[in-house]
Amino acid sequence: MIGEGLVRADGQAKVTGRAVYVDDVRPEGCLYAATVRSPFAHARITGIRLDPDFDFSDVTVVTAADIPGENVVALMTDDQPALADKVVRHVMEPVALVAAPTREKALAAVSHILVDYEPLPALFDPERSRGHEPSLFGSDNVYSHITLVHGDPDGAFASAEGNADVRIIEGTYRVGLQEQLYIEPQGMIATHRVDAEGAPGLTLFGSMQCPFYVVKALSRVLGHKRFNVVQAVTGGGFGGKEEYPSLVAIHAALLALKSGKSVKLIYRRDEDLRATTKRHPCRLRYRTVVEVRTGRLLAFDGHMLFDGGAYNTLSPVVNSRGVIHAVGPYRCENVRSEALMVATNTPPNGAFRGFGAPQVQFAAERHLDRIARELGLDPLDVRRVNLYRDGDLTPTGQTLKDIGAKIVLEAALERAQRPLPPGNGSGRPGGGGQAARLAAGRGLALAWHGCGFTGNGEANLQGKADLALEGRDLRVYTSSTDIGQGTETIFPQIVAAALGIGVGRVSVAPPDTDLVPDSGPTVASRTAMVVGGVVLKAAQALRAALASEVGFDGDFDAMLDARTSDAVLRVREQYADDGTLVWDPKTYRGDAYPTFGWSCVIVDLEVDLDTGEVLYRRLVQATDVGRALNPVLASGQLEGGALQALGYATSEEVVLDERGCMRNDRLTNYIIPTALDAPEMETVLIEIPFAGGPFGAKGIGEIPHDVPHAAVAQAIERATGAVLDRLPMMPERVMAALERRR
Amino acid sequence: MILRFQVNATDVELDVLPMARLLDVLREDLRLTGSKEGCGEGECGACTVLIDGRAVNSCLVPVFQVAGAKVETVEGLASGLHGHERLHPVQAAFLEHGAAQCGICTPGFLVAAAELLAHTPHPTRLEVREALAGNLCRCTGYQKIVDAVANALGRQGS
């Protein structure tokens, strides 16, 4: 059962069109909501008026003044308001809300809410944020500043001077803004309910990854907890539905309270693109001391500058992961890694699959390619000489064991030796056929990714899971959401395997905060590994409870047969680490993660020399998943993540106008790959079990997005000699690089 | 206007604004919410339905243009009753290959694939990719979708 590619539990509903997403629900008499947003990047609000010539009789209007509790979207810091009050800090910032009996009326009403603004100077350049005016956050516009030091980097750089055996190699790398682009836009419905005690309250139903984030944020705004949050079937998240839905839920709830009616708030696609969080752009400067003969890394000094946008959201977490992963899966005894996350007047950047790792590992991989180029070495050899080995220390001083780095490398190389699959790439329609001039190339990149939360995150969070025996069947209660990755399928597999029963007898309760405990958010590749582990413990606890009830521990069904009562038996477990992990968040020393995942990606592509277009032929990835609980779901995660990274590589870039507003706010000009653009993918699952995960499983949700874009850059370089150190490698940039090469 | 057409082999008669989008009429008036809206401008294919056997984006079709036509949505692919339904081969293949993740794109893919398979039962992988290039998926990388469609009718695509 573990290791079987069982059909996903929600599959039947999804292939028949019966799965209920938020926009599929229409409560009786519900109002439709729309959001009044700032046209300015930075401005003082001097007044909000209703157009006297517009009929507002059936329109509910909400402004900051209507907020019963605190005007805040509670997250890491309380800097973001639920509705802008005196100041707007980015374009598209919510200023007021409307709800009306029809969508048309609501949209019309938006343009009749007259907001007076007094524009203020705005800040767009992250290089000129820290300590500069205007002041946007704290005393110096810095959300997070982390410096991690390992060994003696200063000494290593000093002694490199004049030493002919070593060389100092420097490079600067840039990555752009990327949009999650879940196919289902943000949406939430607020309805009125009466709770079990007869008290009136609300139910929030919508598209989200983290129901308890919504609970936390909404309770601060409402000043009470008389509501529950229920996840609808969710059409993709990728981090974009981690923290953002809290804001959507707050807005729907405020309108529902004021109107006394149900309220449905669904973002239009263009609105979703312009208003919601993106992946942080980053500028990275890497300096290294390397051994001339081999390319061995002797010292590393990396500076990363991330643009956090107008509010903090989860930016410090991105900064933290960036600092820790900056060197890539390579040993280096002298490291300084410094990351700065600053404020600007652009829409806030936030959670996105990978959390900083895709940015820094692009730079790490490109830097190794630079080292190879400058020293005249083979890029693969440079990787081999530096790859982590058992017993090596990471930049935080964590001792690595059971490292998969070399295993995934060899597995990927072996798989990629097979002949190229026929088909896509140069077979494209309209591609000029015989006339096209194509150069083929292969690129390789390696990644590591810390699984679960950083440091003491899990221990502090104490994620919980319940398991209940209901009749002869079992039901899992967690707040982990299935956003496509298959939680609803994997948890039953874990329970069934632990109890030795058929998987069909285990179901998963819908994530409704009235019913489920807080398992922590569905993020950081932690659901299968961490929450799955708690679910496994719950299964063991349930077995023990049953055994003590019936007086013997044996076959699960035999124990059930021996039961005299048919009362529901419900157990709760929570995460507890074994105390062996030691982490100091102040110095960034210690065990940063309970374990790491490892991955090697090989991309075969062709570059059209006339146009700079990149045509993908094949992508091979070999990834250490600990244990593939469900190989179909696991490879599906890896393939989807890899394609998202190929989009990041060559076509996806959010372009901001002079107000910091997304210009390419349609699917026709924010370009994600189609089936014709995607390569044939081959996914090799490597299983190096992690003792702390259920049946050895590790987190795999993010690692596929970490380095395919770096493999693409290397492949382009090998095919053409063109060097690209900036993402995305749009055809325009590839052409320019091809010309620089001459 | 009063409009008559067929949806999933059932005759319907509705009072509609002629320029309403077919997608809205299906979702709001007929409560057939299987067809999804991902963009409203013909880019994502989540709203794909068949009109007289041809896959089109229902967000781009003014409803009056389907007068007298046969419209099929994802809800019409399987036969038999809910609970005892017989899936269309491509639905079964999607389950078997794990081609649906979050599922929001799935109805559109299934309908587009149904059209392809109706006239090309054993498509090559490249034919599948070309036929489905009007449907965006952000979860799967398309690999399992191509696997499912190429093999839906039982022969390995080349």
Place this chain on the structure above:
Amino acid sequence: MSRTAQLKSTAAVLEPRTLNEALEMRARAPDAMPLAGGTDVMVSLEAGVIDPPRFLNLWRLDALRKIEDTPAGGVRIGALCTYTSLGRSDLVLRHASVLIEAARTVGATQIQNRGTLGGNIVNASPAGDTLPVLLALDAVFELSSAERGARLVAAADFFLGYRQTALLPDELLIAIHLPARNADDHTHYRKVGTRLAQAISKVVLGARLRVVDGQVVEARIAWGSVGPVPMRSPSVEAALLGVPIDVDAEAKVAQDIRPIDDIRSTADYRQRVAENVLRSFLRSVVQTRS
């Protein structure tokens, strides 16, 4: 961009049953916007950039869906033919396979099933993918009005300015005539976008070279997305004419095109790419002949 317009579009529709009825309605109601497959119209309506009071539905006019031989040996394609129907027509394949190549790159399946050749022409976007091909093939457009009957306008005379055409307010586009194909024609289509489907072109090349005894006797080089209208390339054509194929003719491209920077690409890129794809086409002609 706002959805308001579409959601409350209360526009009425005129439903002609015959072509004659359609032409009469067109004359009587010049404010009624013709509607074919709607793939351009519905997007503009959704975006709120148009809001006509009524529409003239052409979709039911099966008379405009015919594809037939012409007495002159060419082919006449009804304006309402979809990209999919072009791709399935043996006649089109015989006379203008390059048009099928272009049709295969428009949007993707769903758009090809609904979008029409006539819509692409009248919409007259500089990025309309079939337009450079039609220019290269010396297509002639058959326009008709109730009052004056049919008239023929060469593709080269049809596109007047940014989204402006020679179509008069009381006219409809009825058909597209393509002349007979010469055995010694080399045709070519190249679309450059940022992805391989669902892409709005950054550069489109439609080309036809008639080469007799190693000499170019007829040259048609046409561009899309590099100026306000789809356009022929007179300097390049002149440089090619009457001589053996000159693979350096691409140096003349800059004289003919007027690319701009926009959300999709840069003027610089467009020019460079136009030169490159032309050079590669010319080379491939040389190669296939040697």
